[in-house]
Amino acid sequence: MLELVIQTENLSKSFGKTRAVDNVNLSIHSGEIYGLVGPDGAGKTTLMRLLCGALHMDNGKATIAGYDITNQAEHARQQIGYLAQRFAMYEELTVWENLQFFAEVRGLPSKEWVQRGKEILEFVGLEEFAGRRAGQLSGGMKQKLGLASALVHRPRILLLDEPTTGVDPVTRQGFWQLIIRVVAQENVTVLISTPYMDEASRCMRLGFMRQGKIFLEGKPRDLCAKLTQQIYELQGRPLQLLRQIAAKHAAVENVQMFGGRLHLRIKRGQAKTLGRLKSEIRSAGAIVDHLKPIDPQLEDVFIALVEK
């Protein structure tokens, strides 16, 4: 049995009348990459801040690598590296000086962090830029420095709050390769929040978050399996007419435009009545190129759940 490194029970935090984190129960195992998906304001950031000790909970319980975050706060915090969405760095200090600052804040004596600092800069690919002022780094390099700073004290758990928001897929891919190496080589556990479904589909498990609650949790494969045989692609023309006819069909729960195609969500178990849809479309004088089941995506799952 793998060790549980993040565990929460009914973790809650309110700001005034807003329940920012509402009875969240998490069990994350050592070596997992767990993704939190949800809109701005869903409570993802508050949840991470509770876990890293920057905020105090109102109710509930949380342990980090076995340490209670209320009663053993210092021990718990030592286990965590936190990369905030807008992480702070001193732009007028060099890369190396920034790293030194974060190491010393963490209470590491220089004999401990200097070697680690070199290792971690090499790891993120910034060793050549150790002497460059942080303000002169590109966006992607700043992100790497943020990651290096969060890792300098060898945490067992990495909390990454939307590290790749506003970042293109190529840069995102590079960042992910780094995260994976951290997990594989240092056995770090990762909790990452993201608005990107392509990124969510990389995580080993996901929690979908809304209004402070995790309303669905599971492996991407299992989440997608919930909609197996329920998503169909319809291609033909004219698209508007196809859309109108499909939306009226009894078996169709939802119709979405997808560029020059339509995606239909079919009510469970009713796919066999779709044959009639084709003939309805044709008798209306429109053309069907194809109507076929496709693999559900995480996005389909999220939308289907939110609509219910």
Added chain:
Amino acid sequence: MSFETAMEIVIKAENLTKRFGDFTAVNSVSFSVQKGEILGYLGPNGSGKTTTIRMLLGLLTPSAGSIEVLGINVQQNPEPVRQQVGYMSQKFSLYHDMTVEENLAFYAGVYGIVNRQRINAVLEEIGLTEVKRSLVQNLSTGWRQRLALATSIIHQPPLLFLDEPTGGVDPAARRAFWDLIYQQVEQGVTALVTTHYMDEAEYCTRVGIMQSGRLLALDTPQGLKKSMASTTIWDIHATPLLPTLTRLEKHPNILLVRLASDHLSVITAKDMDKKSLEHIIEQGNSKCVQIEEAEPSLEDVFLTLAGNN
């Protein structure tokens, strides 16, 4: 009965180039957009997407090449172009201490629209009527994005530029926003949308991929996936998973590898067969559980085209 309409070109760019000093931000880009299309524009940060839009809007003068927007030569006549296009930028400007209705009325005034009916019609069309008396500062990101879209269509432009319009909302809200875009398109509007979301790119009728100022590809999402014909996409289940990934990453015959939750997604050249791939994986201490070919995703296309920097 024919559903085909005559093709009408809304944007026509030829050899469009923009240099800033020694730096070529946009390098000889040519494309045209037909009426009723939704053209997605993808590319890494700094690849020239926003510079291209600014030239199309007549806000920047090209160093070379020509642009026609709505049949107007933009360099010669930027003013009438701007009156006929709607622009929603990623950092749209709304007045936070004003209501939804007041913001919209303000933008209407900028375009010389004093007709209350038009303002009400747009509120209705974009689904803002229920929040029209709310202060912008009290609204969620999703509502603000809707309002920003409303302000960009108040003057009924036939062409819309949307620059990363849906950051910070969940897939359901993103989808709802796209339904609004489709609603505009059904009324004959043409849209050009930049995005970092691959799911959004799938919503577009055609997708252009930019890298270092060049337009590397421009096709339908299906067409782009077909362009991956010289490669094979593999779904690989192997143990231990992550060490396998970090090793494959360094292998010269592996073009790309990424984690896909419980397995790896790997791109190789077409001439790689299953046996050789299995051999590469098992050279380390990994054990292959299952290897099968998979369909390319738009992300695969993007990473393959734009990733080889």
